Amino acid sequence: MKLELEDFSIKKIASSGQCFRIKNFLELNEVEKKIIGGEGSENIWFVFAFSKILKITQITEKIYDFNTSEEELRDVWKEYFDLNNDYSKINRKILTANDPYLIKALEFSYGIRILKQDLWEIIVSFLISQQNNITKIKNSIFRLCASYSKNLSFPSPEFLATCDDEIFKRASLGYRAEYIKEISKAYLQKKLDFEILKSMDYVDALKYLKNFKGIGDKIANCIILFGLHKLNAFPKDVWINRIIKDVYNGDFNEEIFEDFAGIVQQYMFFYERLRR
DNA sequence: CTGCAGGCCCTTA
DNA sequence: TAAGGGCCTGCA
Numbered sequence: 001m002k003l004e005l006e007d008f009s010i011k012k013i014a015s016s017g018q019c020f021r022i023k024n025f026l027e028l029n030e031v032e033k034k035i036i037g038g039e040g041s042e043n044i045w046f047v048f049a050f051s052k053i054l055k056i057t058q059i060t061e062k063i064y065d066f067n068t069s070e071e072e073l074r075d076v077w078k079e080y081f082d083l084n085n086d087y088s089k090i091n092r093k094i095l096t097a098n099d100p101y102l103i104k105a106l107e108f109s110y111g112i113r114i115l116k117q118d119l120w121e122i123i124v125s126f127l128i129s130q131q132n133n134i135t136k137i138k139n140s141i142f143r144l145c146a147s148y149s150k151n152l153s154f155p156s157p158e159f160l161a162t163c164d165d166e167i168f169k170r171a172s173l174g175y176r177a178e179y180i181k182e183i184s185k186a187y188l189q190k191k192l193d194f195e196i197l198k199s200m201d202y203v204d205a206l207k208y209l210k211n212f213k214g215i216g217d218k219i220a221n222c223i224i225l226f227g228l229h230k231l232n233a234f235p236k237d238v239w240i241n242r243i244i245k246d247v248y249n250g251d252f253n254e255e256i257f258e259d260f261a262g263i264v265q266q267y268m269f270f271y272e273r274l275r276r
Numbered sequence: 277c278t279g280c281a282g283g284c285c286c287t288t289a
Numbered sequence: 290t291a292a293g294g295g296c297c298t299g300c301a
Contacts, residue, residue, distance in 0.1 A: 017282065130283040136299070137282090174297025179284090216284050237282035269282080 001066045001073050002059070007087035009111025010045050010056055010064065016112050016270050018226050020125055020138045021048040021145075021154075031146060048145070049080060050118060051153040082113045082229075090260045094267075097256070101247050102264065105271035112266050114231060119194060120187075121154045122227035126219045127179045136172065143171040160184035179214025186212060202230050225262040234261040239272050 014022040023032065025040030036046060036053065047054040054077060055067040066073055078084060094106055124144075129137050141154075147167045148155035155163075161184035168177035186192040197208060205228060209220040218235050225233035234254040236244075244252040254261045 126282095131281060131296080132283090132298085133281045133300090172298055175284095176297075214284065218283060222282085235282080239282060273282085 001068060001070065003064050003066060003073075004062050005064055005083070006062065007091070007111060008062075008064075008081070008083070008113065010058060012109060012111045012270065013081075013113060013115065014045060015274075016109075016266060017134060017273070018266065019115055019117060020134070020141050022046070023048070029142070032142075032152070035150075035152065047077075047080075048152055048154075049121075050076060051149075051151065052076070053151070079116055082116055085113070087113060087263075090263055093260065094257070094264060101243075102267070105267040108274070109267040109270040112263075112270055114225065114229065114262055114266065116229050117226055118154065119198075119223075119227040120157060123183065123223055124154075124160070124180055126222040126226070127183070127214050128173060128176055129222070130176065130214070130219060132176075140171045140173055147171070157184045157187040161188050176214065179212075183212050183214070198228065202232055205230070225265075231262040232257075232259050234265045237269070239269055240265060243268055243272050 010022070011024075013019070014024065023046050024042060025044040025046070026042050028036065028040075028046070032046070036055070043058045045056040045058070047056065057065040057067070059065060066077060068077060091106060091110070094102055125137070125141055128140050132140075142152070144155050144160075144167070145152040147163070147170065148159055160180055165177070168180070171177075173180065183192060192212065197205060200208060202224060205224050206217075206220050209215050209223055210217070215223070218237055221233045221235035224230045225235060234257075244250060254264065257264045
């Protein structure tokens with residue numbers, strides 16, 4: 001399916017840090033290559049999500065080939081990439097703030113979107129992300145998936161609640177393994193209830209999530225933004241805090257951005273991380 | 277060899 | 290409620 005896409009850059013999305021399983025062909029390991037098969041180049045990307053593997057070829061700046069059916073494109077991937085949301089409109093709103101740093105950040109990060117990823121995968125992935133770096137996070141997640149299934153599906157709560165500790169060791173999770181095991185059990189016991197969580201507003205969801213061991217303010221905000229797609233969430237990690245301190249002299253209020261604060265956060269984060 | 281990477285937990289005061 | 294030490298792991 002050939003698509004002309006506005007406000008969309010697979011390359012930037014893949015390295016934006018919100019997802020750990022969109023990979024460039026050149027980035028694939030041996031196991032992934034074996035599953036995918038065939039030749040590739042730097043213009044080809046693979047999206048591992050919902051137990052599927054989507055191949056995306058970038059043809060020109062705006063033209064992409066999604067290797068999928070019309071139905072799956074409509075029902076799965078347009079949703080996943082938030083393609084029904086008008087980012088041009090949001091970007092125009094961001095520019096009206098007339099903030100020199102944000103203007104640069106937007107220009108640099110243009111094409112990033114907030115994906116609608118699987119909630120369970122987001123919870124586990126961001127538990128892993130704490131005090132960790134992207135390479136290690138990706139490796140850990142890959143190893144968990146490889147332990148779970150041949151097609152690299154993301155491991156279910158059932159699996160993670162009951163699997164041997166050896167699985168966690170092989171994934172180099174360190175102290176985070178305990179958090180993952182605990183929240184998997186909580187899910188099975190319905191102490192973590194997705195229906196309830198999804199029905200909550202931002203404030204209640206934040207409180208709810210922070211009750212689980214290993215989830216603090218930052219990770220809760222990541223889960224709300226990337227897993228619940230509440231775009232007013234604004235995760236503050238060391239990078240964002242650095243920007244607030246160095247660029248805004250500690251005077252920054254994300255609430256003025258209301259229901260697109262999370263997009264602003266992504267632009268700031270992406271810009272700052274690649275700028276250094 | 278230390279220091280640290282997209283934090284969080286737990287203990288103190 | 291704020292501050293600070295400890296924490297798995299791998300890499301610079």
